Amino acid sequence: MTPDDLAAAGLRYAVAGPVATITLDRPEVRNAQTPTMWRALARIGQQIGGDVRVVVVRGEGPSFSAGLDRAMLDPGGGDGQETVAGLLALDDDAMSAAIDDYQQGFTFLRDPRFVSVAAVQGHAVGAGFQLALACDLRVVAKDALFCMKESALGLVPDLTGTKPLVQCVGYSRALEICVTARMVGADEAVALGIAIAAVPGEELEATVADLAAALAAPLPGAVAETKALLLGAGDHGLDEQRRREREAQVRRFRELARMWGG
Helix, strand or coil, X not given: CCHHHHHHHCEEEEEECCEEEEEECCHHHCCCECHHHHHHHHHHHHHCCCCCCEEEEEECCCCCECCECHHHHCCCCCCCCCCHHHHHCCCHXXXXXXXXXXXXXXXXXXXXXXXXXXXXXXXXXCHHHHHHHHCCEEEEECCCEEECHHHHHCCCCCCCCHHHHHHHHCHHHHXXXXXXXXXXXXXXXXXXXXXXXXXXXXXXXXHHHHHHHHHHCCCHHHHHHHHHHHHHHCCCCHHHHHHHHHHHHHHHHHHHHHHHCC
C-alpha cells in the first residue's frame, strides 16, 4: 500500500530492521476505526515481509482507539464508504462475508512468523480493545482503559476478540467484562493477564522498544515454532501437543544443523 492509501485509511506503516510499526493515525477522533481501516490492516498483513520479526500496533495521540467510528451509523459512513445501514441492506450471507473481511484486519496479527505487541494508552474501547487483544502481547500506559462496549449497543464483539479474552481471563471474567461493558484499568488488566506490564505514559514507547528488541533477538525459527505451539496448546490434548512439540524440535535441530554446516 502507498502512503496515500494508508493515510486515507487512517494508518501509518513503517519498518525499521526487524520491527514493523502500525500506527492508527486518526487522533482527532481518538483513532476511531472504520471498515476502510480494517481492510487496509488486512492488506498490510498480507504485505509484511519475511524479515519482520515483531509487529507493534500503536495509536497516535492520547488514545489507542475509541472503537467503531460512530459516524458509521449515519448515511455516508465514518469514511464515506461503508455504513451500518449498508450492512443491513445485505442478505445474511453477504453480511457475514463482509464481517469476515473486516476480521482479516485482526487475525493476521496471530501469524507465527512474528510476535505482535499492542502499545496501549488511553482508551481501547470495542474494536480498539479487540485490536489490542488480537496482538500476542499488550503493554499499557497507566492511563489505559479497556472496554468491550458492544453489548451496550445491542451487539456482540465480532472482530475476533472473544477467544483471546477468554484465554487471558477465563470464561466467567470474560463474560462479566463483555456483558457489563465496564472499564478495565491498567492495573486490573495486568492482574487479569490482559496486559504484561503497565508503565507511566512517558515510558510506554521505550518499554515497547526494549521488548521488541528482546523479542527479535532469538533465532526467528525458534520464535515462530514456539508461538505456533503455544497458540494451539489450548485446543490439543497432551498427546497431540507432545507430538507437535517433537515435530517442531526435529525441525529446529535440522535447521541448526544446516546453520552449523552439519
